Structure formats: structure tokens, C-alpha cells
Amino acid sequence: MHILITGAAGMVGRKLTERLAADRALNGKAIDAFTLVDVVAPAKPAGFKVEAYAADVSVPETAAKLIKDRPEVIFHLAAVVSGEAETDFEKGYRVNLDTMRSLLEAIRTAGGYHPKLVFTSSIAVFGAPFPDAIYDEFHHTPLTSYGAQKGICELLLADYSRKGFLDGVGIRLPTVCVRPGTPNKAASGFFSNIIREPLAGKEAVLPVEDSVIHWHASPRSAVGFLMHAASLSRETLGPRINLTMPGVACTVGEQLAALRRVAGEKVYARVKREPDPAIIKIVSGWPTRFDAKRATALGFKVEKSFDEIIRVHVDDELGGKIAA
Numbered sequence: 167m168h169i170l171i172t173g174a175a176g177m178v179g180r181k182l183t184e185r186l187a188a189d190r191a192l193n194g195k196a197i198d199a200f201t202l203v204d205v206v207a208p209a210k211p212a213g214f215k216v217e218a219y220a221a222d223v224s225v226p227e228t229a230a231k232l233i234k235d236r237p238e239v240i241f242h243l244a245a246v247v248s249g250e251a252e253t254d255f256e257k258g259y260r261v262n263l264d265t266m267r268s269l270l271e272a273i274r275t276a277g278g279y280h281p282k283l284v285f286t287s288s289i290a291v292f293g294a295p296f297p298d299a300i301y302d303e304f305h306h307t308p309l310t311s312y313g314a315q316k317g318i319c320e321l322l323l324a325d326y327s328r329k330g331f332l333d334g335v336g337i338r339l340p341t342v343c344v345r346p347g348t349p350n351k352a353a354s355g356f357f358s359n360i361i362r363e364p365l366a367g368k369e370a371v372l373p374v375e376d377s378v379i380h381w382h383a384s385p386r387s388a389v390g391f392l393m394h395a396a397s398l399s400r401e402t403l404g405p406r407i408n409l410t411m412p413g414v415a416c417t418v419g420e421q422l423a424a425l426r427r428v429a430g431e432k433v434y435a436r437v438k439r440e441p442d443p444a445i446i447k448i449v450s451g452w453p454t455r456f457d458a459k460r461a462t463a464l465g466f467k468v469e470k471s472f473d474e475i476i477r478v479h480v481d482d483e484l485g486g487k488i489a490a
Contacts, residue, residue, distance in 0.1 A: 167191075167192060167193075167195045167196060167197045167198065167199075167238050167239065168197075168198065168199040168200070168201070168235060168236070168237040168238055168239075169186060169192065169197060169199070169200050169201070169237055169238070169239050169240075169241070170200075170201040170202075170203075170232055170233065170237035170239070170240045170241070171183060171200070171201070171202050171203070171208075171240075171241045171243065172203055172204070172223050172232070172240075172241070172242050172243055172244035172265070172269070173203075173204055173242070173243030173244035173245060174202035174203060174204050174208035174218070174243070175202075175204035175205070175206050175207070175208040175209075176204065176243060176244075177342070177345055177346065177347060177385060178243055178286070178342065178385060178388050178389065178392075179202075179204065179208065179241075179243045180208070180209070181385050181386075181388075181389050182241060182243070182389050182392055182393075183200065183202060183208065183209075183211055184211070185389050185393070186200075186211075186393070187200075187211035187212075187213070187214065190213075192239060192393065192396060192397075193239075193396060193397045195238075197214065198214060198215060199214060199215040199216070199235070199237075200214055200215070200216045200217070200218070201216075201217045201218075201232055201235070201237055202216065202217070202218040202219075203218070203219060203220070203221050203223060203228075203232060203244075204220065204244065205220060205221075205222070206220050207219050207220045223244055223265045223268065223269065224260050224261060224264040224265040224268055225268065226268045226271065226272065228268070229265075229268040229269045229271070229272035230272045230276075232269070232272070233269075233272050233273060233276060233279070233281075236276070236279050236281070237281060238281055238282065239281065239282045239283075239284070239396050240269070240281050240282065240283045240284070241284050241286075241392055241396070242265075242266065242269060242283060242284065242285045242286065243286050244261065244265055245261060245262050245265075245286070245316075246258050246261040246262055246312075247312070247350055247351050247352035248288075248290060248310060248312040248313075248352050248353045248354060248448075249351045249352050249353040249355070249448075250351040250352075251310070251311050251312035251315060252310050252311055252312060252353070252448070253351075255311055258311050258312060258315055259311070259315060262312065262315035262316065262319070263315045263318055263319060266285070266319040266322060266323075267322065269283075270322055270323070270326045270331070270332070273326070273331055273332050274326065274329075274331040274332075280330070280331070280332055280333060281332055281333070282332075282333045282334075282335075282396055283323070283332050283333065283334045283335075284334075284335055284336075284337065284392055284395045284396050285319060285320075285323050285334065285335070285336040285337070286336075286337060286339055286392070287316045287317075287319065287320050287336045287337060287338045287339070287408060288312070288313065288316045288338055288339060289338050289339070289340060289341075289381060289410065289452075289453055289456065290308055290310055290312050290313035290316060290452070291306045291308050291313050291316050291317040291320060291338065292304055292305075292306065292307070292308065292313070292453045293306075293307035293308045293309040293313065293451060293453075294307075294309065294451055294453075296453050296454065298455065299455045299456055299457040300410070300453050300455065300456045300457065301410075301456075301457045302406060302408075302409050302410050302457075302458075302460050302461075303406065306320075309451035310448065310451070316338075319336070320336050320408040323336050323407065323408065324336075324407055324408060327400075327407055333400055334407055335395045335396075335398055335403060335407050335408075335409075336407060336408035336409070337391050337392070337395050337408075337409065337411050337461075338408065338409065338410040338411060339383065339388055339391065339411055340380075340381040340382050340383040340411055340412075340413030340414075340468075341354045341357050341380055341381060341382050341383075341413075342358075342382075342383060342384070342385055342388045343357045343358045343361070343382045343383070343384065343475060344358045344361045344362050344365075344384070344385075344475065344476065344478075344479035344483075345358040345362065345385065346362065346385070346479070346482075346483045353445060353448045353449065354380070354449075356370075356371070356372060356373055356374070356445065357380060357382065357418075357421070359371070360372050360418070360421065360422065360425075360437050361421065361425055361476060361479065362479065363436065364425065364429070364433045364434065364436035364437055365425075365429060365433060365476075365479070365480065365484060365488050365489060366484070366489050367436075367489030367490070368436065369436045369437075369438055370436060370437050370438070371437075371438055371439075371440045372418065372422075372437050372438065372439045372440070373440060373441060373442035373445040373446065374418060374441070374442075374445060374446050374449055375418070375441075375446075376417060376418045376419035376422070377417055377418070377419065378417060378418045378449055379415060379416065379417050379454040379455065380415070380416070380417075380418075380449075380452065380454065381413040381414070381415050381453070381454065381455065381456055382413050382414045382415075382416070382472065382475060383411060383412070383413045383414065383468045383469065383475070384468075384469055384474075384475045384478040384479065385478075385482070386478050386482060387467070387468045387469060387478075390466075390467060391411050391466055394464075394465055394466055394467075395466075398464060402464065403464070409458075409460055409461050409464075410456050410458050410460075410461060411458060411461055411466055411468070412456075412458040412461055412462050412466055412467070412468040413456065413458065413468055414468065414469055414470070414471060414472050414474075414475060415454065415455045415456070416472045420472060421472055422434060422437060424471070424472040424473045424475075424476055425437075425476060427473060428473055428476045428477060428480070428488075429476070429488050430488075432490070433488060433489075
């Protein structure tokens, strides 16, 4: 099996590549080749035929190059994050929308090619006012450019799948937390920062109120979502191919309480509250709780609590150790 991953140098892309390389198989089929692309060249897993390079996938010629060897499964992760898409309107649409369209068109015009395409959408496709728990078919009224871009991509994926050009599935990821590495430009980045930095012995800034509620899943779960999505047949998935992933709903205050339970008072004290009106405004339009029973019935799995999400980070990124 040949697998293509766009956005392969990003956090989720790296972890997905590592997991696939470790398993050496997907859907019971042996993996023998990878094509990996991002704005910087991704790392190459050993033991496989690998093409890994830096490229702009929004350019039609690049998209055609990526599918020249007809990868059976495509994970389309490449995107500009929410905060950057909001501040740089042109870049957001070029990367988040034009890249998707170029990839879909390359597949459509290839002739006799029908890959599985797993697309990472976002809960940002939904906008207020919200019901108590948002279901899969709740209307898309995004309140950010990022959410609009992801919503348009969901429609494109559904239409190209309906026409038989590919076998698509879109998964709306919760906020992936705790993200390893350094802070990025995502407006949701503070959800990870207030956990990751204190665990590493550093101070972190909380820009919103403790009462803010959000929907979370660990990087480990995000990779699991992607791999499971690739296993779903069109018959199993049904006519609605875009669906919301399960997650852990909790307030920021509950996040911090979990941090205190897992890591102790000294680590908890490293979080400093500094309200940021710009972040508060963006977050106020985000959904909070979801009814993900359809995804759960299809076999998608997530952590049971935010304590568990923190422990996943400690185990996977910190070698089981917390900075004193």
C-alpha cells in the first residue's frame, strides 16, 4: 500500500507517519511506500520507499505530482491554523481551500483512479447560537474564516465522493491537546500551553476565563481517528461522510484542576491569568459540547477524562516525568 500525507511535517502528520511506519500496515494491508509533503520537508521513516519534500500543494502542478504514483490512501492534513487564517485572509483561503480543490481536481482528472481520502475538518465549521450538544448535521454557520474554509472543503469532499471520483471521509477534530513542541498561531493554542508549559517547568499565560468550555482529544486519539476513518467503507459510513469526532468536554477551570491532580500544586501555580480581549472574542463564538454518538457507534475512541489526556502527554512526550 502507498500512502500520501499532506501536512506531514506538522505535529499530527509526524505522529501519524510514525504510527503507520511502526504498524507497517493499514486496514490489514502492508505499507510499502509513503509520499510525504509539507511546506518544509518531512522526516523520512526508515524501511520504506519514501518521497518526502517541501512543496506548495495549493499549486495544481504540485497536486498532480503527488498522485502520479496513485497512492491508495490519502490523509489530507495540510492547513493554516485558525488564528493565522483569521489574520491573513488571503493565505487562509489559498492554503485551506485552494489546496483541497487542487488535490480533488488532480484526482478527478487522473482517470481510473479512486483513492480513499481522509480529510481533517474542524468543529469550527459550526457557529452560534448552539444547542446544548451539537449533532453532526447541525447547520454550518462558522464565525471565522478558518471555519468557513473547512466547511467549504467538507462540501467539496462530499460532492466529489458523490460523483464517484474518490472515496472520502471528513473528520471534525476536537482541539488536539496537549500539543507537544512550542506555541503556534492557533487561537486555541492556550488550551495546550497551560498544561504543556507548566509540566515542563515553565510559566504559561491563560488569556480567557476559567468558565470557558471546550472539546478536546489527545494527539494519540487524533492519530487513531485518522487511521480508523481510513478503514470505513462507504457502505458503513453512509451518505453523510463528514462527522464530528468524540472528545472530552471540560472548562478551563476543570483542565487546571486536572493538572493539579496529576502534577501537584507547584506545577499548577505556574499558570498566570492575563485576559486577552482578542482571544476572548474568538473563543466566545466557538462550540462547546457535541453529540458524537454516530462517530462512537462507528468505532471512534477517545479519552474518558482530561486527567487521562494529561497522562497521555506525560507518557508520550515527557518519558513519564514531570518537571519539579
